Amino acid sequence: MTTIHVIGGGLAGTEAAWQIAQMGFPITLWEMRPTTPTPAHHTGDLAELVCSNSFGARAVDRATGLLQQELRELGSLVMQVADAQAVPAGGALAVDRVQFSRELTHRLAQHPLVTLRRAEVRDIPPGIVVLSTGPLTSPPLAAQLQRLTGQEYLSFFDAASPILLGESIHREIAFLASRYDKGEAAYLNCPLNPTEYETFWQALITAEQAPLKEFEQEEKRFFEACLPVEELARRGKDTLRFGPLKPVGLRNPQNPASRPYAVVQLRPEDRAGQLWNMVGFQTNLRWGEQQRVFRLIPGLAQAEFVRYGVMHRNTFLNAPRLLHPTLQFRAYPHLFAAGQLTGTEGYIAAVAGGWLAGVNAARFAQGLPLLTLPPTTMMGALLHFISTAEAKFFQPMPANFGILPPLATPVKQKSARYQAYSQRALADLAVWQRQLNLQIPLGHPSS
Secondary structure (H helix, E strand, O other): OOOEEEEOOOHHHHHHHHHHHHOOOOEEEEOOOOOOOOOOOOOOOOOOOOOOOEEEEOOOOOHHHHHHHHHHHOOOHHHHHHHHOEEOOOOEEEEOHHHHHHHHHHHHHHOOOEEEEOOOOOOOOOOOEEEOOHHHOOHHHHHHHHHHHOOOOEEEEEEOOOEEEHHHOOOOOOEEEOHHHOOOOOEEEEEEOHHHHHHHHHHHHHOOEOOOHHHOOOOOOEOHHHOOHHHHHOOOOOOOOOOOOOOOOOOOOOOOOOOOOEEEEEEEOOOOOOEEEEOOOOOOEOHHHHHHHHOOOOOOOOOOEEEOOOEEEEEEOOHHHHEOOOOEEOOOOOEEEOHHHHOEEOHHHHHHHHHHHHHHHHHHHHOOOOOOOOOOOHHHHHHHHHHHOOHHHOOOEEOOHHHOOOOOOOOOOHHHHHHHHHHHHHHHHHHHHHHHHOOOOOOOOOO
């Protein structure tokens, strides 16, 4: 039987490989780490989460939550493991970063049809291939892709937040709560008064940034969802207070009569609460500057940094020129792409692309028609968008309700409108699955 190759063992590649194997095809999954490291990864585990340990809001009336639920309905392995390795995060789905990656690595390595190869792929192998090498595609493979497609890579800069040692956080200052008391009290909140905020803001906007190495001569283009906190702060003194440091919905039980002027939130990285991520603090400051500036935040004066924030360049394909909505290359039917390489943004979107590319690669091997999801689903709308957008101005796109087709009956109130979008999406997905199952059953993760 045809062996299908998946290149890249991130979220998209892991999901693609599992779906292919579950449909009965032998699969070779190529991951160059740890033999060949990247500027952003720290381990050799599959699906290592580089930036944050959060998959976004759980609620289905949120774009990421709807995409999560769609993937659950489709039998996503990554979602199954994410749910099993969840840590407290209020209304968000966050995971124990280490256990999440280890479990996925174990599941793939134990599958009888999966061969895991630890080597850098410099040339695309013959046959059916899913490219899921992500934004940190190795230079030799990127060069081959450029020659193959005749297209220049597009790029932007991305950044990750620092991670702190839990025991170094001053618990008499930082209080445990979730915004609007939604879900369990899952975040540590460091409150700032006006004077403390002014001091912190001034230090942040004048702190020294790390050079961008080989990219420092290029125009710095940031994806807005991953904008470094220092860049955000330079937009105005109150930008942070209305962004990642907004105090709304948070009450300090130690001082309930006083509302914080600003709040820095920390999200747990692991179930034991030993590691905490600085929410919204992706940064390109020098490491010494991160210590100096972030220790000005109340409760973090003695903070120990387990991992400093870092910045790296993300590259992606011009998907509207190169890909069908099935994630098949227009000019090379045996090639599929998935994940951030395609210009989707966010963990869950990468998983969605991996699911579709994997399923379609297996269907292509069987000579079956390739799938596209209903455009009324978040998954279908997102993958349709990246393959049909204006190529000249194409930039990464996260899951969002703005890409969904309008409702048959307009709904004015935003919360009700999002609920209606979600209900329609899940209903249409269920119908689509029933129709599809009449032809061929899709593989679901085994327990």
